[in-house]
Amino acid sequence: MFPYIKIIFFLVLCSLLVSCGFKDIDKRSFVVTIGIDKPENKEEGYDISLKIALPSSDPKTQGEEFIIHTETARTVSEAVRLIKAKSGNELDFGHMKMIVFGEKLLQEDITQIMDWFTRRRDIQKIAFVGSGKPTAKAILELKPKGERLPSNKLFLFFGETGTESPYVTTNYLFHFYRNLMDRGIDPYLPIIETKNEEFEITTMSVLKNGKNAIVLDKEETKTFNVLNREYDKVNLKIEQENIYFMLSVDSISAEYTIVETKNIPYIEYDVNIKGIIEESLQQLDNTKIDEYSKMVEDVFTTEIQNLLEKFQEKSVDPMGFGLRYRATHNGTEEAKWKKWQSIYPALQFRVKVQTDIKSTGIIE
Known part of the structure; x- marks a missing residue:
């Protein structure tokens, strides 16, 4: 009787493993940065760009390659679903550490779009936030010299693990959203520009009612x-x-x-x-x-x-x-x-x- 119990237990355990949402690492696409822009020819919706790191078997080029998928939709969720269909792999946001808002997008209230970032459980609330000039996609596309990992140079800027400068303003998703929703304090964003194939982060903007008010x-x-x-x-x-x-x-x-x-x-x-x-x-x-x-x-x-x-x-x-x-x-x-x-x-x-x-x- 005892061996039969062991077999039944093993079969039940296997059925639980099969039904779980686990996917192997080679079936995942790791998003490191997301950019949100205002569409050129549409009044509503967003241009959502995802920067996805591509693994490599060659140690010399490991982590250097990336791909950017961009979709236009009325909501972020819809755009992410469309990108999923093109990716072929499950999109993994667990390693995403940078959110970039396009300059034109900040001319309107971004409170609604921020709701998606705070509700999604796989997005780190300590992700960095910034404003991309002229567009968020331009920031994602830039590959500075010497960058060994996609978007790693931005992480070094804002995480202060690399350079430490009084001109670089660091802000996190949780802090930005809290100041956006609370009364008595206004949120701010560092402005990320591209100059001579490098990032320049020396200025910042202050938002009022969810959109740009002044630039310092x-x-x-x-x-x-x-x-x-x-x-x-x-x-x-x-x-x-x-x-x-x-x-x-x-x-x-x-x-x-x-x-x-x-x-x-x-x-x-x-x-x-x-x-x-x-x-x-x-x-x-x-x-x-x-x-x-x-x-x-x-x-x-x-x-x-x-x-x-x-x-x-x-x-x-x-x-x-x-x-x-x-x-x-x-x-x-x-x-x-x-x-x-x-x-x-x-x-x-x-x-x-x-x-x-x-x-x-x-x-x-």
Whole structure:
């Protein structure tokens, strides 16, 4: 009797294995990047491009090859189904780490399309997001020199496992979607451009109501990253009173307080910087460190003030001032939100920068 039980158990186990959704690795197509563009000749729908890595048996070329499938449809799901029919293999999104939105697509509300990315269980919520200029497909098609794996150079940029730059703004799918849906904070995207067969990521855009509101230039992007992330791997350029030098920042801290008064409400923004003068075009006097510190404070205070006032003028809030206000005040959510909307346009920004320069870099 016992051997028959073992046989029955084995047959039941085999039937369960056959019915599961497992597919061998050679029957899967691994998507590494997805690009979404606005169709040229259609008012509705999307151009969905999938960058699929092609495995190779040759160790010298392993991982270099890829293929891009593009389909146009009214929804992302429909486009992915059509690409599936052309691929022949099961599309695997488990290794997808980059989502690129085309520049023209961001001229309209992308809230609806974001729903698909957050609902799909096989897409990593820590995938990087960015804006492709001029199109997302152009970013996917670029194969920079020295790239050993498809899209790996983008992963090195945003994952900070390769280069670390204050001009590169990193944002993740979960963070972008949360800021897109929440009140009191606006989402932002790094802008990825192609120049001379290479990527250039030095600027960023801020969205309002799901679409592009403003684009920051290089210096504004750097200032935003310094404030928002307390990014300390940065050089500050000081040009004042016929003196030009670069301050290499060792550490930076920034904090702010929202102050409501009977007259004009204001935000008190305190920034502390420590560093050394790395390079200068003139011979600097080591006894005038206090003067050089004052120059840094004046220049950086102006940069921060101008950036915060630009956000205010364009009615965007990527810093999350409104979110802080909602979290620190009592009352119903609707009442707090309505109050903040009346406060933000009239706010004053009082920026105070304190600088501690350790040395002028002179060897004595």
